[in-house]
Amino acid sequence: MHCFPCFSTPRNKKSSSSDEANNNEVKLHERRQPDEAEQSEETTLKIFSFRELATATKNFRQECLLGEGGFGRVYKGTLKSTGQVVAVKQLDKHGLHGNKEFQTEVLSLGQLDHPNLVKLVGYCADGDQRLLVYDYISGGTLEDNLQEPKPNREPMDWTMRMQIAYGAAQGLEYLHDKVDPPVIYRDLKASNILLDDDLCPKLCDFGLHKLGPGTGDKMMALSSRVMGTYGYSAPEYTRGGTLTTKSDVYSFGVVLLELITGRKALDTTKPNDEQNLVSWAQPIFRDPKRYPDMVDPILKKKFSERGLNQAVAIASMCVQEEPTARPLISDVMVALSFLSMSTEDGIPTAVPMLSFKDKSMSIALSRHDSNLVSPTPEVATEDDKSSTSSDEESSVDNEKEMVNKKKKKKLEEEDSLTESDDGSDSNSDDEHEKDQESQPPKPVDEKNQAQSLKIKYRYSWEDVDINEGRLSSKSSQKSNDGGSISSGYESNKDHDDLPKEKEEKEEDHTHLEHMQSSKTDDSQSVYFDDDDDSGDDNEEVSLHRVKSEVEVGSFEDDSGASLHHTES
Numbered sequence: 001m002h003c004f005p006c007f008s009t010p011r012n013k014k015s016s017s018s019d020e021a022n023n024n025e026v027k028l029h030e031r032r033q034p035d036e037a038e039q040s041e042e043t044t045l046k047i048f049s050f051r052e053l054a055t056a057t058k059n060f061r062q063e064c065l066l067g068e069g070g071f072g073r074v075y076k077g078t079l080k081s082t083g084q085v086v087a088v089k090q091l092d093k094h095g096l097h098g099n100k101e102f103q104t105e106v107l108s109l110g111q112l113d114h115p116n117l118v119k120l121v122g123y124c125a126d127g128d129q130r131l132l133v134y135d136y137i138s139g140g141t142l143e144d145n146l147q148e149p150k151p152n153r154e155p156m157d158w159t160m161r162m163q164i165a166y167g168a169a170q171g172l173e174y175l176h177d178k179v180d181p182p183v184i185y186r187d188l189k190a191s192n193i194l195l196d197d198d199l200c201p202k203l204c205d206f207g208l209h210k211l212g213p214g215t216g217d218k219m220m221a222l223s224s225r226v227m228g229t230y231g232y233s234a235p236e237y238t239r240g241g242t243l244t245t246k247s248d249v250y251s252f253g254v255v256l257l258e259l260i261t262g263r264k265a266l267d268t269t270k271p272n273d274e275q276n277l278v279s280w281a282q283p284i285f286r287d288p289k290r291y292p293d294m295v296d297p298i299l300k301k302k303f304s305e306r307g308l309n310q311a312v313a314i315a316s317m318c319v320q321e322e323p324t325a326r327p328l329i330s331d332v333m334v335a336l337s338f339l340s341m342s343t344e345d346g347i348p349t350a351v352p353m354l355s356f357k358d359k360s361m362s363i364a365l366s367r368h369d370s371n372l373v374s375p376t377p378e379v380a381t382e383d384d385k386s387s388t389s390s391d392e393e394s395s396v397d398n399e400k401e402m403v404n405k406k407k408k409k410k411l412e413e414e415d416s417l418t419e420s421d422d423g424s425d426s427n428s429d430d431e432h433e434k435d436q437e438s439q440p441p442k443p444v445d446e447k448n449q450a451q452s453l454k455i456k457y458r459y460s461w462e463d464v465d466i467n468e469g470r471l472s473s474k475s476s477q478k479s480n481d482g483g484s485i486s487s488g489y490e491s492n493k494d495h496d497d498l499p500k501e502k503e504e505k506e507e508d509h510t511h512l513e514h515m516q517s518s519k520t521d522d523s524q525s526v527y528f529d530d531d532d533d534s535g536d537d538n539e540e541v542s543l544h545r546v547k548s549e550v551e552v553g554s555f556e557d558d559s560g561a562s563l564h565h566t567e568s
């Protein structure tokens with residue numbers, strides 16, 4: 001897959017020179033990044049004369065016209081000085097800012113720099129002409145690629161679609177979280193996502209209005225004309241015009257749905273009840289058995305059930321009516337980073353819930369994938385609900401005993417296998433593991449999750465290296481056989497593997513602190529919370545190279561919560 005190189009995080013360059021104009025260029029200091037307050041960046045925007053751009057676009061000839069949008073016409077051009085191919089956006093004159101305002105806005109746009117954003121190369125403010133010059137992106141829009149695939153191009157497969165979603169999420173995450181003040185996109189849609197020749201997505205048309213500082217949920221008042229496109233606009237925005245970063249998350253959810261289904265956000269050629277993609281999808285969200293039916297038929301069922309379930313779970317979270325219920329784009333991005341990985345068997349690795357800033361994403365995904373949270377019935381009993389801490393200690397002893405018994409049994413089984421296998425057992429573990437991984441995920445009994453106090457879980461963690469531009473993963477499980485633990489995590493593997501794997505993987509693990517499991521009022525929910533105020537550190541760990549042993553305590557009930565929390 002060619003797409004990953006452009007997904008890497010841009011490296012910040014240190015600024016050394018001044019911001020004064022130099023040789024037809026304006027040098028500026030980049031907006032401060034929140035995590036690098038003392039570092040400033042330098043970016044360069046070219047100032048073009050109208051004549052230069054007229055030459056580049058053959059005098060804005062019709063044959064160079066790429067299209068026309070809400071802000072004006074866009075032409076393809078070639079800069080005479082450098083030979084660079086560009087897209088020149090000639091802004092409609094009516095309602096344009098004055099020169100100073102325009103420059104201020106453009107200069108701040110020029111500071112935005114991310115591999116998943118179309119780069120602003122320069123601008124022209126000549127007389128009453130206002131033009132923006134962007135890198136030309138040759139692969140067309142996502143909308144065109146989905147709706148009218150080029151004859152010489154294979155239709156986008158499932159993994160490619162998830163990679164496009166992942167790239168778009170990265171661009172949006174940059175605007176929301178890495179730029180200060182955050183930039184609300186306002187008009188995210190499939191026709192504003194351009195694809196390069198490698199199908200790497202680039203968001204265009206962002207930030208054409210300056211946004212004020214946010215409070216709370218980065219709520220920002222809409223100060224200028226209403227934007228957005230029907231079918232993509234969040235309901236709160238359509239109703240009252242209030243824009244937040246969560247409005248962008250809604251639009252992103254619609255784009256993700258388009259990638260999954262191959263349908264348009266709004267398609268007036270369809271029957272009434274199918275015209276609006278979100279309205280059509282809502283009842284299906286509640287019925288996972290119907291998920292395969294919503295997938296783009298062009299994919300010919302070439303997708304994994306787990307990947308589909310999780311992608312639909314993410315999309316359905318994003319398009320929730322209530323903005324605060326929608327996930328953060330950073331969590332969406334993390335989830336998609338896992339769903340977009342190519343694996344040998346085509347089945348995406350399970351998403352480690354530790355990666356998320358917000359619990360809601362873990363909950364939604366765990367409902368769709370027993371690899372994330374899967375209770376084992378063997379130790380969960382009704383009586384356990386009223387257990388005391390001494391009960392729990394003895395339960396730990398019982399668990400240890402059980403683990404030891406299983407370990408013994410497993411060793412005996414392996415011995416007999418070795419004898420009968422004539423030395424060919426070197427691969428047997430791998431094969432055994434593969435067999436188990438290929439098993440369909442066990443359904444999650446959510447009720448049982450919430451009620452059981454002595455649920456044992458094992459956690460399936462991933463080893464991810466996003467920084468190097470490639471994503472690799474391996475799964476491992478680990479249990480706890482010591483310490484006052486009353487619960488752990490469970491993957492979709494059998495418990496029988498547990499002790500052996502523990503021995504094999506133990507030295508690889510670093511410890512992730514302060515994980516809790518709690519029961520909430522909502523009997524459907526199991527929360528995995530980060531108890532540490534410095535949660536960001538943990539997120540940082542999980543985003544980059546996650547090797548963690550997770551140990552989980554449990555709440556007894558809502559009233560007399562007895563939280564057990566052990567670090568080892």
Ligand SMILES: Nc1ncnc2c1ncn2[C@@H]1O[C@H](COP(=O)(O)OP(=O)(O)OP(=O)(O)O)[C@@H](O)[C@H]1O
Nearest residue numbers: 066067068069070071074087134135136137191205
């Ligand atoms: N940097 C670019 N490289 C290549 N094509 C581009 C570029 N920017 C815009 N285009 C193309 O120019 C056309 C007009 O784009 P523009 O973004 O102005 O409008 P739109 O996305 O069609 O509508 P809207 O204004 O509602 O977003 C589109 O077909 C778009 O794909």
